[in-house]
Amino acid sequence: MPKIIGGSLEQHREQTRRRVFEALSSLLAERSFDTVTMADLASEAGIGRTAIYNHFADKDAVVVAFAGAETDRYLDRLGSALERATGPADAMRIYIREHMDSSEEFHFGFGPELYGMLSRDSIAEIREHVVAVETVLRTIIDDGVAAGVFTVEDVTATMALVHSSLSTRRVTAEAVERFVLRALGA
Incomplete structure (x- = not known):
């Protein structure tokens, strides 16, 4: 037993x-x-x-489950932090801060080397976790546009640019916040 x-x-x-x-x-x-x-x-x-x-079932399943657990944990933390947001610009600041402050605690990506070794099905499953995080950002941007706080022509491109700004290790969260909010017209 x-x-x-x-x-x-x-x-x-x-x-x-x-x-x-x-x-x-x-x-x-x-x-x-x-x-x-x-x-x-x-x-x-x-x-x-x-x-x-x-x-x-296999190593791919371990990676997919790990990615899901990390995403769920991050989304719980992010959701709690966003409850304090006083508007779309503040929500964007919180999103940026949480992402950058959490980068050491959470494993946001394993890198292209590992993804190149996973099956297509596993990559598709991991992509679902990425979409869950992207949905939060899309909601913040959509709310900001609707409130007249953000000026955005292409939400998908804006999301990609925001996430690109978050991937740097040599820039402070404050600098990224200022850059992104200026780019959004806030």
Whole structure:
């Protein structure tokens, strides 16, 4: 009989998934995705080599589940922060700040190397998580346009430009806020 971690089967599943996600992060910090095996993940997570397959079909499934868990965690935090927004410009400031402040805590992207090794289905599933974050930004921009606070000709292009501004590591959140809000006409 396998050992159950936690007080219930649900807690066991959640703790096992968390341990596998931590193992994935740790192993990817040391080496490339193609060299990591399911046995490596199980060993690093402290679970049985065959037990990991009760939770994940393969490495792609681990990455997709990890991306989903990170996205959900980030969206919860972002949603709580956005509740304080006093208007679209303030919501954009909060969005920018949360994204930049969270970049060290959350894994927003694994990079093109890893994505090049995933199946098309896995990439499509991860894209759904990206769309969830983009939806928040689209709502902020749409609300700003509707309120007459933002001047935007192409929402999709504006979203891409905002996210490009967020990917820099050498610029402060304040500088990005000023730049984006000026670009939006706010």
